Structures are given as C-alpha cells and as structure tokens.
Amino acid sequence: MKRSLLQPVRKIHRRRGALFHYYLAYVTLVSSVLLMTGSCLHTILQSEQTDRRVSLILHSLLRCERMLRADTAAAKLTVDSDSALTVAQSDGVQIHWVADRGILTRQATQGSETLNSERFVFPAGSKIEIAARDDGATVLKFFEPSVFVKYSEVGSGALNRNKPLDEAFPATPAAAGLQAVTEIILW
Numbered sequence: 001m002k003r004s005l006l007q008p009v010r011k012i013h014r015r016r017g018a019l020f021h022y023y024l025a026y027v028t029l030v031s032s033v034l035l036m037t038g039s040c041l042h043t044i045l046q047s048e049q050t051d052r053r054v055s056l057i058l059h060s061l062l063r064c065e066r067m068l069r070a071d072t073a074a075a076k077l078t079v080d081s082d083s084a085l086t087v088a089q090s091d092g093v094q095i096h097w098v099a100d101r102g103i104l105t106r107q108a109t110q111g112s113e114t115l116n117s118e119r120f121v122f123p124a125g126s127k128i129e130i131a132a133r134d135d136g137a138t139v140l141k142f143f144e145p146s147v148f149v150k151y152s153e154v155g156s157g158a159l160n161r162n163k164p165l166d167e168a169f170p171a172t173p174a175a176a177g178l179q180a181v182t183e184i185i186l187w
Contacts, residue, residue, distance in 0.1 A: 057122060061142065064104060064120045065184050068140070071095050071106075072186050079132040085140075102126035102145075137185050144180040 075095075076088045085097040093115065098105045102122040108115040122128070125145025132138050 053123070057144070060120050060122060061182060061184075067106060067118065068097070068184060068186060071097075072138075077132075077138050077186060079130055079138055082129050082131060085130045085138065097130070097140075099128035099130060099140075102128070104128055137187050140184040140186070142182040142184075144182070146179060 071087045071089070074090065078086045078088070080086055083099040087095040087097070089095070093108055093110050095106060095108045098107070102124060104120040104122070106118040106120075108117070122142065123145050127143040129141045129143070130138070131141070
C-alpha cells in the first residue's frame with residue numbers, strides 16, 4: 001500500500017480590512033460635517049450678538065423719542081445749530097438737547113439751576129444731526145455706524161470720540177449699500 005503524503009495545502013487568505021482610500025474618504029466627510037456644524041454655530045452666535053446690539057439701539061431710540069415728544073408738546077422749538085436744539089416750555093423750563101457724535105444729552109434748566117440731565121449713548125461711529133425744515137418741522141437724524149468703523153484696541157486710550165471725524169465716521173462706499181438713518185420728526 002502506498003502511502004500518500006498529505007501535501008500542505010496553501011490557503012489563500014482574503015484580506016479583511018478596508019483600504020486606505022476608504023478611511024481617507026470617511027475622515028474627509030466627517031471633517032466637512034464638523035466644519036459646517038461649527039460655522040452654523042458661529043453664525044447663530046454672531047446673529048444673537050447682532051440682535052442684542054440692534055435691540056439696545058432701538059431701546060435707546062424709543063426712549064429718546066418718547067422724551068423728545070413729551071418735551072416738545074405745547075413748547076417752542078429752536079434749532080441752535082446742527083447739533084443743538086432748545087425747547088422753551090411755558091413754565092419757564094428750558095430743555096437743551098445737544099448731540100456730540102454718538103451721544104445725545106438732554107439737560108433741563110430753569111434760570112441758572114439744572115433740574116435734570118439725561119444721556120443717550122449710541123454705538124461708536126453713530127452720528128446725530130439736528131435740522132429745521134422749511135415746513136416748520138424739526139428733524140433729528142440718527143446715522144447708524146458704518147461697518148467700516150475701526151474700533152480702538154482695548155486699553156489704548158484712543159476712544160472713537162477722540163479720533164478725527166473722517167476716521168470716527170468713515171464713509172460707506174456706494175457699492176456697500178446705504179447707511180441706515182432713523183429720523184424723528186417733530187412738528
């Protein structure tokens with residue numbers, strides 16, 4: 001009897017694993033999703049900050065308008081300059097509204113005595129103008145700050161109030177759109 005020797009049979013092992021290209025595609029997809037998620041979160045947080053800033057501006061404008069209308073009811077208005085308005089009330093109280101860049105100050109005086117004083121502070125780069133129209137109306141214009149305002153570094157001591165006018169109120173290029181203006185018209 002002939003013995004047959006078993007020949008070792010070579011087993012072919014199939015690869016078990018993924019190719020490098022699959023891992024590379026997976027990492028690319030995951031990083032893209034993470035990047036989009038991060039930019040969405042950034043946009044949401046940025047819009048919340050913008051909403052808060054606009055809300056504060058509107059709150060100041062509404063409070064300012066309420067006080068202006070209360071002051072000018074049955075009173076005589078005099079526009080002293082493009083930044084000053086005097087309201088003479090019948091009881092002898094004179095109210096001076098003075099605009100200095102982004103700050104509007106209201107000061108009520110009777111004789112030489114100051115009765116009260118209020119300040120309305122708007123963001124850096126804001127501008128306030130007071131003008132009398134031909135039809136007898138007085139207009140207060142509030143120019144919102146341009147997106148091109150360069151804010152001073154914290155601690156530099158260079159406030160926007162101390163800057164030259166062309167630097168504190170940069171012109172908005174025509175291609176960027178119109179600068180937002182809010183008007184309060186007093187009759």
